[in-house]
Amino acid sequence: MARLGVDFGTTNTVVMMHDRGMFSAVLHSSRTRAGTVVQEVFPSAILMHESSGQRWYGIEADRRFGQVGPGPGYVFVPSLKRRLHGYAEGRTDGESDGIAELLTGYLHALAESIRASQNFPASEPLEAVITWPANANGAQRHITRRCFRDAGFDVLDTLNEPTASAIELADCILAGRDAKEAPAPQAVAVFDLGGGTFDASVVWIDGDDFQVLASGGIEDLGGDDFDAMLLDMFLERLDIPVAGLGPLTHHALLRQTRSQKETIAGGVMKSLFLNPADFGLAGVPVSISVDAFNDRLRPRISPAIKTLGRVIKDATASEPRIGGAAGLTIYLVGGSSKLPLVAEMASEAFPKSRVVLTDKPFRSVALGAAICSTERVRYRDVFARHFGLIRLRDHGRAETFDTIFPAGTPIPRKGEPSLEKVAWYHPLHNVGHLRYLECTAVGEAGLPDGNVRAWSDILFPYDPAVPLTASLTQDGIEMTDRFSHDAVCEVYRCDADSVITVELHRPACHDVRTYEIFRD
Ligand SMILES: Nc1ncnc2c1ncn2[C@@H]1O[C@H](COP(=O)(O)OP(=O)(O)OP(=O)(O)O)[C@@H](O)[C@H]1O
Ligand SMILES: [Mg+2]
Incomplete structure (x- = not known):
């Protein structure tokens, strides 16, 4: 087969x-x-x-x-x-x-x-x-x-x-x-x-x-960026602003710079060329030395x-x-x-x-x-970035990044059980605003750093009178200790395809809701 x-x-x-x-x-x-x-x-x-x-x-x-x-x-x-x-x-x-x-x-x-x-x-x-x-x-x-x-x-x-x-x-x-x-x-x-x-x-x-x-x-x-860089070099020489080009002319020029860039690997070409007339533009043919291109590439x-x-x-x-x-x-x-x-x-x-x-x-x-x-x-495989969520600390006065799966965490192999991480806590709000994200680093202040990408935002009602499926907005969030006597629980799982889910549990209400953590 x-x-x-x-x-x-x-x-x-x-x-x-x-x-x-x-x-x-x-x-x-x-x-x-x-x-x-x-x-x-x-x-x-x-x-x-x-x-x-x-x-x-x-x-x-x-x-x-x-x-x-x-x-x-x-x-x-x-x-x-x-x-x-x-x-x-x-x-x-x-x-x-x-x-x-x-x-x-x-x-x-x-x-x-x-x-x-x-x-x-x-x-x-x-x-x-x-x-x-x-x-x-x-x-x-x-x-x-x-x-x-x-x-x-x-x-x-x-x-x-x-x-x-x-x-x-x-x-x-x-x-x-x-x-x-x-x-x-x-x-x-x-x-x-x-x-x-x-x-x-x-x-x-x-x-x-x-x-x-x-x-x-x-x-x-990647190579797309090098093509754009070489095109910038040509356009500078021709004194043509990139903003003035139509999108299709721009693509055609990028195609030309790409093919010129690809000739360098042969080791024979010492210069790269562009004839503006081939693209309906004014100006005489120009060349750029491979050395000058390499200086920008480095x-x-x-x-x-x-x-x-x-x-x-x-x-x-x-x-x-x-x-x-x-x-x-x-x-x-x-x-x-x-x-x-x-x-x-x-x-x-x-x-x-x-x-x-x-x-x-x-x-x-x-x-x-x-x-x-x-x-x-x-x-x-392993997690390439830290995955976690922003939580409030110091009674809501400060934010901190709570890492759920740090970079380097091994991802399960096919057939192995999902990774699991459980967080228990006593809520200090009526609604939890769970802001998931991933980042390449965690800064000294305990906040996400480097390349940061937002994931899903989930709102979790701690008030037992509000169903887990209720549609909530951030406007209704307030600090309160009214719900802090009952602990709540989040269960994170990551499967072999690195799909992450969270189960939000309210043990006091015997209810639970599962989310895939994505914008989809
Ligand atoms: N001889 C060459 N010299 C320099 N760059 C080259 C050469 N041949 C191809 N490339 C560049 O390689 C890039 C395509 O490489 P490749 O097919 O590995 O990328 P991809 O798998 O499509 O992209 P990615 O892995 O980033 O999603 C293009 O930018 C192309 O211009
Ligand atoms: Mg590739």
């Missing part, structure tokens, strides 16, 4: 298949005037025609956008996955529904393309292990999984993108060894710089057992190297063997790791580690997921 590993990336979606012991890339095809084009990446883009409402997805979107060029009446949505960041902020303006609908439409098109692929057995269900950024928050994970299901995929399991890459690398190392010789346990730090996100994880590999020791990332750093890549350093430090704290004989391999994956500056900066920053540049920057994640679909390996 065929099983799939799907890497829904910011720029590209890649699907790897396992069928009868073999792994292969699912090929997507598109018919053009010059014949049928077959490729293994399905671009994460949508093209829409405003008046007719017609939509094209993936390869068709990309190809038609190239054909119609910056024409009026079309809306081009590249880097679809980046739109999910806004989703996570819990927008209530209907925008979130729009994103879910776009994503489901896109994944439907992906499913059709897989079914149409020559190498996929037509009658089989789309059983898939799907991946997401280690740094993705709960709401992003939730919506991604739901849209995959709505589009007809049977989601067997989910895992973090860098974990998938570590599994792919380990499999590669194992394949090159004598099967009888068990390799020594070792650590791999995955550095995944893609189109839209940067992810880092340290994975401890012991035979077919993979344990994520620490994880982190930057959710808005401070953009530097936070990723720092994040990797922090993740390695956290991992070493829990597994001291990393600093010792076991050593550390740094595995560079993602399309943007092809920029020679990335490997250079990683080798400079971690001189004692072995820096390995993948030979399959686009496939690594999907292949790791496909390997997991065979159930040959066992893996465990």
Whole structure:
């Protein structure tokens, strides 16, 4: 039976298949005037025609956008996955529904393309292990999984993108060894710089057992930013304000800067070019030296190297063997790791580690997921951020962050019981305002710090006369000790997909209500 590993990336979606012991890339095809084009990446883009409402997805979107060029009446949505960041902020303006609908439409098109692929057995269900950024928050994970299901995929399991890459690398190392010789346990730090996100994880590999020791990332750093930066450099030279460009011209220019940026990896090009006339703009052709581009790139890549350093430090704290004989391999994956500056900066920053540049920057994640679909390996992830809620202290005079699941907490494996944490307390209000959030750090004052993201807000009536299902507003909250004699209780659970729920109990009333902690 065929099983799939799907890497829904910011720029590209890649699907790897396992069928009868073999792994292969699912090929997507598109018919053009010059014949049928077959490729293994399905671009994460949508093209829409405003008046007719017609939509094209993936390869068709990309190809038609190239054909119609910056024409009026079309809306081009590249880097679809980046739109999910806004989703996570819990927008209530209907925008979130729009994103879910776009994503489901896109994944439907992906499913059709897989079914149409020559190498996929037509009658089989789309059983898939799907991946997401280690740094993705709960709401992003939730919506991604739901849209995959709505589009007809049977989601067997989910895992973090860098974990998938570590599994792919380990499999590669194992394949090159004598099967009888068990390799020594070792650590791999995955550095995944893609189109839209940067992810880092340290994975401890012991035979077919993979344990994520620490994880982190930057959710808005990737090749898209480098394209925009290069475009800024060109526009500065041409003295054209970016604000004056129409959206389609802007996309077309970004496409040009992207392809220029991608030539650097070959090591031959010393300059990058733009001819404004190709885009209907005034001015003479301009060039920018690769050295000048690298100078601007360095401070953009530097936070990723720092994040990797922090993740390695956290991992070493829990597994001291990393600093010792076991050593550390740094595995560079993602399309943007092809920029020679990335490997250079990683080798400079971690001189004692072995820096390995993948030979399959686009496939690594999907292949790791496909390997997991065979159930040959066992893996465990950790919380990449602290999850908790704001509580009042000092009789309501101050706020504090109560961490429920700190970063680094191991997430249950498939089939294991959920994590559980219980909080009992005596309420000092008539209604509890439970403001959930996640953050990368907790500051000295005990408040969330670093990258902070709000999750659900839940109102919990402590007054036994008010039903748990009553609709409440924040306006009605008052401090009171009228309800403080009866203790209440919150039970938090996190399942193997890192979906978190809370049960709010009022033992004195014998009632309980369960919430999934998301904006959905
Ligand atoms: N030769 C190259 N040199 C530099 N960058 C490249 C090269 N080839 C591809 N890229 C960049 O890699 C990015 C796409 O990489 P990849 O497919 O790994 O990302 P993704 O998986 O779609 O995104 P993410 O993992 O961030 O969600 C694009 O920004 C692309 O321009
Ligand atoms: Mg990726």
